[in-house]
Amino acid sequence: MIETSLTVELTLQEICEIVDVPTEVLITIVEEGILEPKGASPNEWCFDTYMLSIVKCASRLHRDFDIEWTSIPLYLDMIDELEKLRTENKTLKQQLGRFLLE
Amino acid sequence: MEFKDYYKILGVEPDANLKAIKTAYRKLARKYHPDVSEHKDAENKFKEVAEAFAALKDTEKRAEYDELRKYGQHGQRFEPPPGWQPSSNQGGDYSDFFESIFGSAEPRGAQTHRETYFSFRGQDIETELPIFLEETLSDNNKTISYQLPHYDTDGRRLADVKKTLNVKIPKGVSEGERIRLKGQGGPGTGDGQNGDLYLHIRLVPHPLFDVEGHNLIITIPIAPWEAILGTKVEVPTLSGSINLTLPPNSQTGKRLRIKNKGLISKTGMGDLYAVLKIVIPEKTDEDSRQLWETLSEKTVFNPRSEWRKA
Numbered sequence: 300m301i302e303t304s305l306t307v308e309l310t311l312q313e314i315c316e317i318v319d320v321p322t323e324v325l326i327t328i329v330e331e332g333i334l335e336p337k338g339a340s341p342n343e344w345c346f347d348t349y350m351l352s353i354v355k356c357a358s359r360l361h362r363d364f365d366i367e368w369t370s371i372p373l374y375l376d377m378i379d380e381l382e383k384l385r386t387e388n389k390t391l392k393q394q395l396g397r398f399l400l401e
Numbered sequence: 402m403e404f405k406d407y408y409k410i411l412g413v414e415p416d417a418n419l420k421a422i423k424t425a426y427r428k429l430a431r432k433y434h435p436d437v438s439e440h441k442d443a444e445n446k447f448k449e450v451a452e453a454f455a456a457l458k459d460t461e462k463r464a465e466y467d468e469l470r471k472y473g474q475h476g477q478r479f480e481p482p483p484g485w486q487p488s489s490n491q492g493g494d495y496s497d498f499f500e501s502i503f504g505s506a507e508p509r510g511a512q513t514h515r516e517t518y519f520s521f522r523g524q525d526i527e528t529e530l531p532i533f534l535e536e537t538l539s540d541n542n543k544t545i546s547y548q549l550p551h552y553d554t555d556g557r558r559l560a561d562v563k564k565t566l567n568v569k570i571p572k573g574v575s576e577g578e579r580i581r582l583k584g585q586g587g588p589g590t591g592d593g594q595n596g597d598l599y600l601h602i603r604l605v606p607h608p609l610f611d612v613e614g615h616n617l618i619i620t621i622p623i624a625p626w627e628a629i630l631g632t633k634v635e636v637p638t639l640s641g642s643i644n645l646t647l648p649p650n651s652q653t654g655k656r657l658r659i660k661n662k663g664l665i666s667k668t669g670m671g672d673l674y675a676v677l678k679i680v681i682p683e684k685t686d687e688d689s690r691q692l693w694e695t696l697s698e699k700t701v702f703n704p705r706s707e708w709r710k711a
Contacts, residue, residue: 307581317525317597348579348599356436363430363451378436385439386576393611397620398678 308337308345317351318358324368325354331372333379353379402480402497404473407453407466415467419458426454452495462503469502494524494550500558523596524550524587530600532574534607534617535639537664541570545600550587568600573665576612578602609637615671616663622680623647638662638673645675653679 315322326341328334334353336344346354356378357371366374408415411425432438433446440446457463473479481501495503528547545568548561566585574580579599586596604612611618621634631649635642636659643659655677663671685693 307583316522348581351581352579352599359434359436363434363447364427381437382577390611390613393606394618394620394676397611 307348309347309351311336311341311344311346314346314351314354318354320354320358320361321368324357324371327368328354328357328372328375333372333375402478402501404475404477404479405449405453405496405498406470406473406475407456409475410449410453411457415470422454422457426450426458430454448494448496452499455495456499456503465502497558520591521589521593523589523593525596525599526586527579527599527601529603530570530580531603531605532570533605534610534612534664536570537572537574537604538639539572541572543568543570547598552590566598570600573667574602575615575664575666576602576604610639610673612664613674615666617671617673618676619673620676620678621645622678623651625679625681628652628677628679636673636675639664647677651677653677 309317311322311325314320315325322341329336329341329344334346334350336346336350338344353375357375360366360371360374361368408417411422411429413421413425417425429450430447433440433443433450435444435447438447455462456466469481469485472482479498485502526547526549528545530543530545532541544565546563546565549564551559551562553559564585566582568580568582570580579601582598582600584595585598589595609619617639619636619638621636623632623634627634627647628651629649631651632647634645634647636645638659639662643662645657645659647657657675657677659673659675661670662673665671682689
């Protein structure tokens with residue numbers, strides 16, 4: 300049996316190693332408030348797996364669409380918004396469906 | 402292996418210029434990119450498109466491909482002609498077909514400098530894990546199977562290897578959450594570490610309960626007389642049923658909160674909301690019809706009073 304933990308904590312260095320993202324870019328993503336790792340300074344930052352998935356997304360956007368690193372925070376913000384709206388839309392449609400007849 | 406017509410995949414003519422190829426790629430990438438697309442096969446579609454673009458954007462690769470294309474047709478079985486030497490390739494997760502033409506990704510396919518010693522981290526694998534709402538209430542043991550990429554010592558990609566793990570999924574997981582299993586991804590090369598396995602949690606839609614954050618919603622159908630007179634209803638929850646008292650004059654759409662019967666969250670238990678929906682019998686017999694008629698004559702009620710305000 301493999302034990303899993305939801306409280307995985309990754310350092311700035313570990314994240315940059317796993318995902319091919321320059322350190323400065325990751326720092327900007329945090330400075331722009333898109334990720335909020337625990338810890339006061341970059342050396343103390345702790346990221347969880349959700350944050351890791353966002354950094355991976357950043358890396359894919361840069362690679363697959365040639366998006367400049369400086370524009371990445373804006374795209375991440377918009378994708379996050381899109382996800383939220385899609386989830387909300389799905390929930391609302393499902394609820395509405397229980398009231399409407401075919 | 403199957404021949405892939407990269408021009409067909411990108412929807413361009415075989416004599417298309419680089420600009421047209423780029424435009425076609427970007428358009429399809431926007432449509433199928435797994436980070437933005439809702440297409441159910443987005444990931445595979447995008448891989449195919451990215452691979453086609455990787456082959457056609459590079460003049461040298463394109464020339465090699467054009468040469469081979471004389472021997473194959475889209476979707477048909479294909480073997481490179483005898484004596485074909487794969488050139489070296491700059492990385493990426495491509496199909497057998499691609500790798501048979503251009504070689505597998507460096508450093509794995511380091512055919513040109515085989516003696517050099519490489520250390521690379523293995524590939525991270527992400528796989529979706531469907532979870533029933535009931536299962537999120539307690540720790541659960543799940544058997545997970547997934548495909549791991551496999552390479553020979555020369556870096557040639559072999560058939561994937563199936564790996565099976567027994568994993569404890571902790572209670573309280575939520576939609577979209579990713580669980581990391583360290584070192585359970587693709588094998589590293591040389592001194593490189595193994596990649597990780599990520600389980601992407603997907604909550605399976607429930608026939609009765611809708612999920613709203615950590616709260617659940619259940620729709621309770623009630624008869625018109627139950628709505629007027631009030632009643633007690635046995636309401637199912639994820640953990641057994643409870644008795645709910647509906648007050649008299651309960652309107653359609655009214656939400657009643659049942660505390661702590663939602664999903665587990667980091668801040669405690671969510672709640673279950675019961676939403677009322679008045680339903681009528683499909684058929685009305687003569688006795689009932691007459692009772693309704695009496696009711697309609699004796700009741701002063703304008704259900705469309707809201708319209709007058711408009």
